[in-house]
Amino acid sequence: MEALGLLQWCLDGLLGLGLLWLAWRALACSDLFKAVVLFIAFGLLMALAWVRLEAPDIALAEAAIGAGLTGALLLSALARLRAIQANGTIVIPAQQAAKVQLSRWLAGTILLSAAIGLGYAITSLPPEAAGLSAEVTANLAASGVGNPVTAVLLNFRAYDTLLEMAVLLLALLAVWSLDGLPTAEAAAGPVLDTLARLLTPVLILVAAYLLWVGADAPGGAFQAGSVLGAAGVLLLLAGWRLQPSLAQLPLRLALVAGSGTFVVIALLTLLSTGRLLAFPPAQAGTLILILEAVATVSIGVTLAALFLAAPPGHKEKL
Amino acid sequence: MSTAFFYALVGVGLFCLGLYTLIVQAHLLRKILAFNVMGSGVFLVLVALAKRTEDALPDPVPHAMVITGIVVAVSATALALTLMLKLAKETGKAELAGEGEE
Amino acid sequence: MTASDYLAALLLISGAVFFLAGTLGLLRFPDVYTRLHALTKADNVGLGLVVIGLAIQAESLAAVGKLLLIWLLVLLAGASVSYLVARGALHKGIRLWKR
Numbered sequence: 001m002e003a004l005g006l007l008q009w010c011l012d013g014l015l016g017l018g019l020l021w022l023a024w025r026a027l028a029c030s031d032l033f034k035a036v037v038l039f040i041a042f043g044l045l046m047a048l049a050w051v052r053l054e055a056p057d058i059a060l061a062e063a064a065i066g067a068g069l070t071g072a073l074l075l076s077a078l079a080r081l082r083a084i085q086a087n088g089t090i091v092i093p094a095q096q097a098a099k100v101q102l103s104r105w106l107a108g109t110i111l112l113s114a115a116i117g118l119g120y121a122i123t124s125l126p127p128e129a130a131g132l133s134a135e136v137t138a139n140l141a142a143s144g145v146g147n148p149v150t151a152v153l154l155n156f157r158a159y160d161t162l163l164e165m166a167v168l169l170l171a172l173l174a175v176w177s178l179d180g181l182p183t184a185e186a187a188a189g190p191v192l193d194t195l196a197r198l199l200t201p202v203l204i205l206v207a208a209y210l211l212w213v214g215a216d217a218p219g220g221a222f223q224a225g226s227v228l229g230a231a232g233v234l235l236l237l238a239g240w241r242l243q244p245s246l247a248q249l250p251l252r253l254a255l256v257a258g259s260g261t262f263v264v265i266a267l268l269t270l271l272s273t274g275r276l277l278a279f280p281p282a283q284a285g286t287l288i289l290i291l292e293a294v295a296t297v298s299i300g301v302t303l304a305a306l307f308l309a310a311p312p313g314h315k316e317k318l
Numbered sequence: 319m320s321t322a323f324f325y326a327l328v329g330v331g332l333f334c335l336g337l338y339t340l341i342v343q344a345h346l347l348r349k350i351l352a353f354n355v356m357g358s359g360v361f362l363v364l365v366a367l368a369k370r371t372e373d374a375l376p377d378p379v380p381h382a383m384v385i386t387g388i389v390v391a392v393s394a395t396a397l398a399l400t401l402m403l404k405l406a407k408e409t410g411k412a413e414l415a416g417e418g419e420e
Numbered sequence: 421m422t423a424s425d426y427l428a429a430l431l432l433i434s435g436a437v438f439f440l441a442g443t444l445g446l447l448r449f450p451d452v453y454t455r456l457h458a459l460t461k462a463d464n465v466g467l468g469l470v471v472i473g474l475a476i477q478a479e480s481l482a483a484v485g486k487l488l489l490i491w492l493l494v495l496l497a498g499a500s501v502s503y504l505v506a507r508g509a510l511h512k513g514i515r516l517w518k519r
Contacts, residue, residue, distance in 0.1 A: 012321050016328040023332050023355050027339040032347055039351050046358055053325060053365050054376050061385050065392050070354065073392070077399040078347065084406050107341045115334040122326045122363070129370045131377030148378035149385070157382060164386045171393035175400045181407065189507065195500040202493070222385055299389070306396040 012052060019045050036074045043067025056218035057149045060210070064226035069303055072233050076307065080181055144284030146216035153220065154288045158277040162266060165259040165295060168302045172255065180310035188239040196238035203231035211296050215285070221292035225299025232304025247312035255305070258298025262291060322369040329362030346402040346412045350395060357391045424476050431473030438466030451517040452509045456502045464495055 022045060026038035043066045050059035136148050136156070143151035153161050188196075207227040214220030242251060265287060270276050279287050336356030340349050361384040368380040406412040445458025471491045475484045 008321075012324060016324055019328055020331050020335070023335050023358075027335060027343075027348065027352055027355060032345075035348065035351060039354070042355070042358075046362075049325065049328075049362065050365065052321070053369050055365050055381050055384070058361075058365065058381055058384050058388070061388050065388050066358070070392055070395055073396055073399055074347070074351070077403060080403055081347065081406055081412055084403065085410055085412070104342050107338055111334045111338050115330055118330045118333075119327050122330065122367070123323055125367065125370075127320060127323075127370060128372050129367075130374070131368060131371060132379045133371050133374050133377045136378050137374070148375065149381045152378045152382040153385065157379070160383070160386055164389055167390050168393050171397045174397050178400050178404050181400065181403045189504075191500050191503050191507075195496070198496070199493075220385075222389055303392070306393065309396070309400050 015045065015049055015052060019049060032078055033075075036071065036078055039074065040067050040071035043070065057147075057214075057220060057223065060218060060223040061226065064223060064230060065303075068230055069226060069233065069307070072307060076309075142281040142284070144279065144281065144286075144288050147214060147218065147220070149218075150214050150220045150288070150292075153222075154291055155279055155284060158262075158266075158279075158291075161295075162259065162262045162277070165262055165298065168299065169255060169259050172302050172305055175306060175309050176311040188237065192238045196234050196240070199234060200231050203227055203234070207231070207296060207300065211292055214292065215289070221295040222299060224292075224296040226303060228296060228300025229303025229307075232300060233307045236304060236308050242312070244313065251301070251305075251312060254297055254301045256298070258295040258302075261294040265291065320370075322366045325366035325369075326363045329359045329364075329366060332356070332359030332362065335359075344413045346398075346405070346414070350398050350402065353398075354391060354395060357387065361387055428473040428476040431469050431476070435466045435469035435473060438462045438469065442466060452514055453506055453516055456506055460498050460502045464498055467491055467494055 019042065022038055022042040026035050026042055029035040029038060043062060046066060047059045047063040050056070050062055133148075136152060139156070140146070140148060140151055143155045145151050145155070207224040210219040210227060211221060211224035212219075214223065266277050269278055273280070333356050336352045336354075336359060339352035340356065343349060343352065364380040364384055365376075368377040371377060402412055405414075439462065442459050442462030445462060446455050449455045449458055468491055471487045475487050478484045478487065
């Protein structure tokens with residue numbers, strides 16, 4: 001149908017141009033709050049672009065993490081920044097302005113030529129390229145799951161996921177070692193309180209569903225973990241804090257469980273089969289489920305802890 | 319030009335926009351926004367080029383890489399924001415020392 | 421295109437019209453409170469129509485259930501968030517627009 005092709009072209013064109021325009025407005029806006037809100041909208045349009053590119057797993061991850069959690073982090077940081085500094089204007093003296101202008105023009109022209117070069121390089125790529133999809137489809141039955149992206153993430157390239165869990169943990173350790181910052185949150189009213197109470201069980205259920213269904217349909221550990229992280233952020237915003245008795249060992253166990261289980265299973269596979277992270281096809285499905293379940297909990301707790309940005313036992317003061 | 323190449327070019331545009339803002343703007347929060355936009359541009363290029371399979375499903379390996387990349391980007395953003403807030407608390411402004419003068 | 425396809429298309433398009441009306445309200449209304457009003461009213465009805473249109477074309481009852489759950493969650497989130505935004509605006513001293 002000719003009209004359908006034209007309609008899809010209009011949709012793609014509008015989406016692509018909308019992405020570029022939103023990114024430009026977000027980066028060039030003079031008001032920081034407006035810039036952050038435009039960036040959140042940009043993240044949501046990116047989720048639509050992922051759907052158009054037949055990547056529903058990435059769309060879920062982008063909407064939850066890229067737009068939602070990053071937006072919450074940015075807004076929280078902006079509020080704390082406003083609380084820290086009295087005024088944030090920097091005046092550039094007049095004679096420096098010319099030098100700044102020159103460097104801007106230089107950067108602009110170099111980047112424009114780089115963009116043209118990259119565009120030429122991309123369009124001269126072959127229009128059809130099978131990539132690795134044939135190999136993945138051929139080995140999918142032996143991988144233990146039905147969703148090819150989950151198979152790649154947790155079986156074929158499980159080493160990357162192991163390192164990624166370590167990166168998350170490392171980022172949290174670095175944030176904790178910076179010893180916390182004053183928060184600038186207002187007291188939660190009854191609506192936010194009730195919303196947090198109502199939504200947290202629903203979000204936990206949605207996370208468990210995404211985890212379970214990720215074996216054969218779009219979903220998986222990262223999407224489920226980000227929904228858990230969103231539940232954690234909602235609770236933190238409503239004023240809930242972890243009890244001090246739970247904040248020492250259980251919290252640290254929950255944080256380390258993801259990467260720890262991964263390392264243990266990697267060592268077991270190394271000792272039993274001689275190759276790192278080579279799952280035997282009979283047990284691959286169970287192993288992947290165990291890994292994903294622990295990873296979901298770890299990711300959710302880590303993301304919520306990154307939002308709070310204060311080590312346990314830190315006294316919050318303004 | 320197919321949809322794959324169109325989105326790849328949009329990704330290149332986003333990357334260059336982000337890099338220009340990262341170089342030119344002095345405020346650290348804008349730099350953080352800029353490198354997030356750069357990351358999104360790179361992910362767009364990866365996934366758009368993975369869609370070049372003829373009739374089969376798109377190549378899942380770049381999809382897995384991009385999911386990993388999104389999670390790593392959020393952890394880097396969280397760390398960068400905490401560093402910026404620490405800097406602002408110590409020096410009183412959220413810009414690197416010597417940024418406005420040269 | 422069967423009759424149910426036409427019905428679904430009609431519902432989706434009317435949902436989109438409601439979203440357009442909500443966006444027009446967001447752009448043209450004079451202050452925060454009226455904009456919130458336009459957004460929540462129009463977008464909730466718009467999403468409801470889109471959900472019904474998609475439910476007609478859904479392949480199983482479970483999918484219909486999930487779509488309804490999404491609509492309920494958006495209603496809940498929209499109502500609470502617009503209350504929170506309005507309360508925040510009131511605390512910041514933004515006054516209601518008087519003609």
